[in-house]
Amino acid sequence: xxxxxxxxxxxxxxxxQRKELAWGCLHIVLDDGNVDNxxxxxxxKYAERSEDPDPxxxxxxxxxxxxxxxxxxxxxxxxxxxxxxxMRYGRPSGTSTVTEIDEETVQLRARGCNWS
Numbered sequence: 001x002x003x004x005x006x007x008x009x010x011x012x013x014x015x016x017q018r019k020e021l022a023w024g025c026l027h028i029v030l031d032d033g034n035v036d037n038x039x040x041x042x043x044x045k046y047a048e049r050s051e052d053p054d055p056x057x058x059x060x061x062x063x064x065x066x067x068x069x070x071x072x073x074x075x076x077x078x079x080x081x082x083x084x085x086x087m088r089y090g091r092p093s094g095t096s097t098v099t100e101i102d103e104e105t106v107q108l109r110a111r112g113c114n115w116s
Contacts, residue, residue, distance in 0.1 A: 003066055006078050012063075013075060014082045016056055023076075025057035029064060030079075035072035040064045 013030075017023060023030040025047035029039050040061060047057035064072055 001066055003068065003071075004063055006071060006075055009060075009063055009075075010078055010082055013060060014079045016060055017076075017079050018083055020057075025054045026060060026064070029061075029072060030076045033073065035069045037065070040072070 016026075017030075020026075026043050028034045029043055044058055044061035044065070047054045047061055064075075067075070
């Protein structure tokens with residue numbers, strides 16, 4: 001299989017991130033920046049666990065496994081730009097401040113501000 005490019009997978013990852021703001025089962029790779037192959041493999045296994053499986057995360061994990069480490073590092077920022085998610089500390093803001101971000105986003109968009 002060939003290595004996917006970010007533009008090829010961007011919409012799919014963006015849709016998942018809109019559902020799972022802190023990246024769900026893929027958190028340690030896409031939010032924490034642990035982009036090594038072992039972390040990706042862990043995320044895939046975690047997504048496939050029997051007590052609470054996340055089939056989409058497992059599929060996305062297999063896509064991540066085919067990507068380079070530098071692509072894995074760049075992907076969250078590209079998704080945030082695509083989804084127009086505010087960035088905090090150089091990466092997409094997680095769920096710990098979702099209420100604050102949502103209110104801030106609403107206020108800024110009402111004033112015509114653009115995140116890009």
